[in-house]
Amino acid sequence: MTKTENIISATARSIPMGEYLVRCLGCERVQPPHALACQNDDSLLRTEYVTKRLTLRDDLPGLWKFFDWLPVKEPLRGAGEKPVTYRSEGLARELGLENLYVSFSGYWPERGARMTTCSFKDLEAPPTVERMIEREDDQVLVVSSAGNTARAFAQAASAANQPLILVVPTTGLDRLWIAEKPSDNICVISVNGDYTEAIDFAARLSAHHRFVGEGGARNVARRDGMGVVMLDGVLSIEALPKHYFQAVGSGTGGIAAWEASLRLIEDGRFGQRLPKLHLAQNSPCAPIYASWTGSKMEPGLCPEGMFDDVLFNRRPPYAVKGGVKEALEETGGEVYGIKNQEAKEAQRLFEEAEEIDILPAAAVAVAALEKAVRSGTVGKSDLVLLNITGGGVSRAKEELEMFMLKCDIKAEPSALSSASHSSYDNDLLAEIDDILGGRG
Numbered sequence: 001m002t003k004t005e006n007i008i009s010a011t012a013r014s015i016p017m018g019e020y021l022v023r024c025l026g027c028e029r030v031q032p033p034h035a036l037a038c039q040n041d042d043s044l045l046r047t048e049y050v051t052k053r054l055t056l057r058d059d060l061p062g063l064w065k066f067f068d069w070l071p072v073k074e075p076l077r078g079a080g081e082k083p084v085t086y087r088s089e090g091l092a093r094e095l096g097l098e099n100l101y102v103s104f105s106g107y108w109p110e111r112g113a114r115m116t117t118c119s120f121k122d123l124e125a126p127p128t129v130e131r132m133i134e135r136e137d138d139q140v141l142v143v144s145s146a147g148n149t150a151r152a153f154a155q156a157a158s159a160a161n162q163p164l165i166l167v168v169p170t171t172g173l174d175r176l177w178i179a180e181k182p183s184d185n186i187c188v189i190s191v192n193g194d195y196t197e198a199i200d201f202a203a204r205l206s207a208h209h210r211f212v213g214e215g216g217a218r219n220v221a222r223r224d225g226m227g228v229v230m231l232d233g234v235l236s237i238e239a240l241p242k243h244y245f246q247a248v249g250s251g252t253g254g255i256a257a258w259e260a261s262l263r264l265i266e267d268g269r270f271g272q273r274l275p276k277l278h279l280a281q282n283s284p285c286a287p288i289y290a291s292w293t294g295s296k297m298e299p300g301l302c303p304e305g306m307f308d309d310v311l312f313n314r315r316p317p318y319a320v321k322g323g324v325k326e327a328l329e330e331t332g333g334e335v336y337g338i339k340n341q342e343a344k345e346a347q348r349l350f351e352e353a354e355e356i357d358i359l360p361a362a363a364v365a366v367a368a369l370e371k372a373v374r375s376g377t378v379g380k381s382d383l384v385l386l387n388i389t390g391g392g393v394s395r396a397k398e399e400l401e402m403f404m405l406k407c408d409i410k411a412e413p414s415a416l417s418s419a420s421h422s423s424y425d426n427d428l429l430a431e432i433d434d435i436l437g438g439r440g
């Protein structure tokens, strides 16, 4: 019996469901289970699971197989696919690597990958939406996104018939397709500005008592959901990889991979060395790369002209306790600034070698791996896990029926910005109420 079979066959049902604490990494105080921040300091919160040894739940579907290490009491109805991990042949041969594994989040039925919004945001949305239900406080979740995140949340909320407010920049509207009929209680607000202005508007909206922001990197459900990439990879490989590659915007995926690795080390079966994080950004719009390498960047024009603008985040959780900087320091990590031309060539290389289309962001990670191989940072027999954070869009669009989300409300970026609400603000809030109330 292999180690994986052993894990799968272990009986899961004697283990209590959903037991965890949320603790502040700064003052180390235990927090309320749904807290996004500590009252005392700016540190990230982290989940501590009672179960230290991960048992795959073969009685649960997809993502929920990792239920032991997800901060929920039960699985969300109707949503939650998992990535697939496979040993690469094509790309491995091209790069001269002997132990290259790919974690693929997207749509690729031949490999068993069925994330229909085609990105790893499908790992973050279901646990986050489930936790909203478990709060039992009737607040409505507000999500701001340039595209993939909005689609993942729309899909999860539609599947579970949960109310949701999506805030997107106007330029992101044409990306709002999902493979499920959108439920009526999703309200789409387009902000006439860029991604940062959409984020800022969503933050102001979330300050209202009826709404709650999803918290981004601060939300343990999002991080632990993304951590499934590392969990699935390590359980498939049966060892912690030496190197982990991912393209990042906010760097949250890097933090999630580090945290999952810490848990896997504590599990005891997969090795004791943290995988080295290799985080890739798209130059020149690369704030984490700039902070880590001490180089300069000119964020003024960003995200214009980027290979993939989902990789741009002006305010990554870099220096906070438990943030990107600490993850890089603890893992001996590296950050790459990948130019558009390098990403373009890497995308072609991957798609030809592995025979599946990938999202531009994922190509940025492939380019970083190429660089690391060329520089000798990655040796040819090293165990490598490459996170392909999105792909299979062409396949999904050919095979699945797609639905477009409609814009319900257009908002100016300055809306809700004064302490005393203008008549414009009051009209806007009433319109949101109408849409959520009228349909729900």
Ligand SMILES: [Zn+2]
Pocket: 024, 025, 026, 027, 028, 029, 038, 039, 040, 041, 043
């Ligand atoms: Zn604290």
